[in-house]
Amino acid sequence: MAESSYATMANDPVAIIGSEYCTPNQVDVVISRKVKTFRYGDFVVSDMNGNFMFKVKGTTFGWHDKRVILDAADNPLITLKQKILTEHSRWNAFKGESTDEKHLLFTIKTTSIFQWKTKLAIFLANNNSKEKNCDYLIKGNWSDRSCVIYAGDSSTIVAQMHKKITVKSLLIGKDNFMVTMYPNIDQAFIVSLIVILDAINAVNDAAVTGATAGVGAGC
Numbered sequence: 319m320a321e322s323s324y325a326t327m328a329n330d331p332v333a334i335i336g337s338e339y340c341t342p343n344q345v346d347v348v349i350s351r352k353v354k355t356f357r358y359g360d361f362v363v364s365d366m367n368g369n370f371m372f373k374v375k376g377t378t379f380g381w382h383d384k385r386v387i388l389d390a391a392d393n394p395l396i397t398l399k400q401k402i403l404t405e406h407s408r409w410n411a412f413k414g415e416s417t418d419e420k421h422l423l424f425t426i427k428t429t430s431i432f433q434w435k436t437k438l439a440i441f442l443a444n445n446n447s448k449e450k451n452c453d454y455l456i457k458g459n460w461s462d463r464s465c466v467i468y469a470g471d472s473s474t475i476v477a478q479m480h481k482k483i484t485v486k487s488l489l490i491g492k493d494n495f496m497v498t499m500y501p502n503i504d505q506a507f508i509v510s511l512i513v514i515l516d517a518i519n520a521v522n523d524a525a526v527t528g529a530t531a532g533v534g535a536g537c
Contacts, residue, residue, distance in 0.1 A: 335506035463495040
């Protein structure tokens with residue numbers, strides 16, 4: 319696992335959703351979802367002792383795809399809404415259950431229209447660079463669950479994913495992976511990035527599957 323320089327660079331909590339989700343120590347969480355389900359986007363996030371931390375519910379909102387992140391007590395923390403009719407895959411995150419622009423927390427988008435490997439840029443609501451300088455950047459390979467989240471366009475790691483495969487998870491049809499979150503980063507924020515990352519790749523996978531099926535039908 320790569321070393322993170324984040325802890326040596328930031329001594330103060332980086333609270334994007336809330337300071338209560340920032341801790342001075344490294345935190346490992348397990349994110350679990352059912353592999354075969356008609357409800358994309360349903361996740362459970364727990365600590366290494368199996369205690370629930372967050373829940374994610376996927377819903378359809380008109381033409382928009384939407385996810386709502388809840389805390390362990392089912393209080394809505396973040397609403398994630400897909401923005402349609404854009405060249406890049408783009409999602410907006412809002413506080414609580416709102417989708418009002420005045421409650422915008424951040425925007426995340428792919429850095430190019432076509433991507434062989436994952437690369438997403440995150441812009442916080444107070445970013446005034448007109449999307450020229452990102453606040454966070456996600457790079458890696460989603461299919462291997464090996465994505466890394468960096469602070470801006472730097473080598474400073476704030477969180478990273480790695481696959482967690484167990485015999486039990488395979489038998490019950492669940493996709494489990496771990497996320498290591500480094501000190502002082504907002505854990506609810508990191509979870510929201512992973513949820514959007516999954517949503518974007520689910521759309522891409524469906525498009526590839528559809529294209530492959532079309533080619534097969536034409537042979």
